[in-house]
Amino acid sequence: MTALAIIGGTGLSELDDLVIHGYKQVDTPFGKTSSDILIGDLAGQSVLFLPRHGQNHTIAPHKINYRANIWALHSLGVTSIIAVAAVGGIRDDMAPGVIAVPDQIIDYTYGREHSFFSDDFCSDNHIDFTYPYDQHLRQQLLAAGKQRNISMIDGGTYGATQGPRLETAAEIKRMAQDGCAMVGMTGMPEAGLARELNMAYATCAVMANWAAGLSDGIITMAAIEHTLNLAMKQAKQIVSQLILTQ
Numbered sequence: 001m002t003a004l005a006i007i008g009g010t011g012l013s014e015l016d017d018l019v020i021h022g023y024k025q026v027d028t029p030f031g032k033t034s035s036d037i038l039i040g041d042l043a044g045q046s047v048l049f050l051p052r053h054g055q056n057h058t059i060a061p062h063k064i065n066y067r068a069n070i071w072a073l074h075s076l077g078v079t080s081i082i083a084v085a086a087v088g089g090i091r092d093d094m095a096p097g098v099i100a101v102p103d104q105i106i107d108y109t110y111g112r113e114h115s116f117f118s119d120d121f122c123s124d125n126h127i128d129f130t131y132p133y134d135q136h137l138r139q140q141l142l143a144a145g146k147q148r149n150i151s152m153i154d155g156g157t158y159g160a161t162q163g164p165r166l167e168t169a170a171e172i173k174r175m176a177q178d179g180c181a182m183v184g185m186t187g188m189p190e191a192g193l194a195r196e197l198n199m200a201y202a203t204c205a206v207m208a209n210w211a212a213g214l215s216d217g218i219i220t221m222a223a224i225e226h227t228l229n230l231a232m233k234q235a236k237q238i239v240s241q242l243i244l245t246q
């Protein structure tokens with residue numbers, strides 16, 4: 001049974017050299033997943049792939065059915081998830097194009113279904129989330145980057161915002177004061193839900209732009225897409241290397 005899944009984000013909707021065996025539609029108690037789940041292999045190493053914004057990138061961050069996605073992967077036997085995410089850089093070293101493996105999260109989202117236990121709760125369901133990312137999987141990501149000669153930053157706090165709009169300059173200033181190194185819209189509740197089901201979860205975060213107010217002028221999608229076109233090629237190499245060496 002396949003144990004590793006990749007959740008792709010903006011700029012990563014497929015992987016090079018992936019041999020596709022089929023697509024699985026999974027019925028979950030929480031509704032529909034973002035898309036059918038791709039089942040495949042890379043040089044013989046099996047892997048599942050799910051684009052979190054849907055096949056044609058039509059699902060906004062706050063509308064993603066995170067519970068269905070994580071539940072479905074779990075029901076297919078997945079034990080480890082690599083989440084690829086485009087983010088805005090806040091800390092000085094998080095320039096556009098940089099790839100980081102965050103080690104902490106601050107959740108600024110609201111109104112999202114963020115627990116499997118909302119309707120059937122007991123005290124055991126207060127999961128520990130002191131270290132939100134799986135340390136071993138993080139190290140595997142960093143090692144994969146090293147093997148491909150791609151420099152990556154080890155650590156940093158991921159601030160999860162609601163979206164779909166980008167942040168104001170004042171919001172980013174506050175997030176910087178809070179200690180956020182980067183900002184994205186999908187890291188939560190994805191990471192928390194994976195932990196609720198005891199799945200290892202780590203993020204490969206790709207800086208798409210300087211966060212609001214940290215560069216001259218406004219943030220354009222054209223500039224983000226330009227940066228992601230280049231940087232996601234590296235993210236794909238890192239993820240492929242991790243799959244091959246799992």
Ligand code: HPA
Nearest residue numbers: 086087088183184185208
């Ligand atoms: N903010 C939030 N999410 C993002 C950004 C950003 O600046 N860039 C890419 N995803």
